[in-house]
Every structure is written in C-alpha cells, then in structure tokens.
Amino acid sequence: MASLTCFIGFAFCFLVSGSEVSQNIIAEPGQTITLPCQIPKNTPVVIVEWTRPDLGTQYVLFYRDGQSDPENQSPSFKNRVGLKEGLMQDGDVSLILKDVTMDDKGTYECHIVPKETNRRKRAGSFDTEPIKIINLNVRQPGFTHDEVGLVIGVLAVALVLALVPAGVLIWRRRKGFKKATAFQSSVDEEFELKPL
Secondary structure, eight states: OHHHHHHHHHHHHHHHTTSOOEEEEEEOTTOOEEEOOBOOTTOOEEEEEEEOGGGTTOBSEEEETTEEOOTTBOGGGTTTEEEOSSTTGGGBOOEEEOSOOGGGOEEEEEEEEEGGGOOOSOGGGGTOOOSEEEEEEEOOSSOOHHHHHHHHHHHHHHHHHHHHHHHHHHHHHHHHHHHHHHHHHHHHHHTOOOOO
C-alpha cells in the first residue's frame, strides 16, 4: 500500500511538472500580486503549501482540508497571503501576496499533496518536489541601477556619435585653412615686391 501511495504521489508530480516549473516575476512595493501555480483540473488536493527556502521550518502559506493553518506561518506573511477566490477551481492554487515589501524578494515554491496520499502532516515533511518555483524580484518604482547604467551608456554613445562628425568637420576645415595659408605664403614669396 505504501508503494502505491508513493507511486501516485510521484505520478502526480510528474503530471504537473509538464508545465514550466520556474518563473520570474517583478513587483513594486505596495502592489498586490499573484504567484501562479496550476495543477490538473479536478485533482483533489489535501494540502497546498507555499514555502521559501530561506524560512526554514516556517512557511508562507499552509492550506489543509479547506482552511489555512497559521501555526508555523512566517510572521511577515500573516494577513497578507491567501489562495485565489474560488479556491482550487480549475486546478488553480496560485498565491495572492498583498502589500508587497522589499523583504518579499526571494524564491517561492508551490507544493501540493494530492488527496490519494491521505496524509495529514505538513507537506514539507513529505519531501515533495515543488510543482512551481517563482523567483520574485521587488524593486523600487522608477529606474533601477541597471536601467540607469543603460541610459547613461546610450547617452554616452549618442554623444560620441555626435562629436565624431563634428570633430572630422573641424579637422577638415583646419586642414583646408593650413593649405590655404601655405598657398598664400608661396604666392606672396613668388610675387614679393622688391624695392626699386
């Protein structure tokens, strides 16, 4: 029986891993965002757990048998996270994160335990592989350091492109002026008026 349970759990994880497992999301402080996680439709789930590897034994959200379990939830996520409305309809177990802060930056993992396993412990104790990994980057509104560097680089290139033709033009005019001056000197020498 235990091998059947393991097989079902493994088969389920294999089915959901067919989609893109890792995703990058960019947010700004104060936003409400959705961290997507999808399981096959009509798949009965006992546990949904959202974790961050840097939280240790705490979790972002733990949902079991129709309700959230705040016992080991990280205090920084209390009253700021939940699953989408219409809980798990159409296989959607996405996490809603409200009032994003700079501290929310990090890696989020979506774990599920299908109903067939019929276990009551936290998902983390099953060593389940995440079915979705979200890399959340939180940045201040406006330009980032990279974007400022890019803008400065583009402006520097534009300045060089503008100055090169101007420099060539000045050089040519100066070269022409030197030729004209040399020509005038030779003419003056040739037709130099000598006193009588």
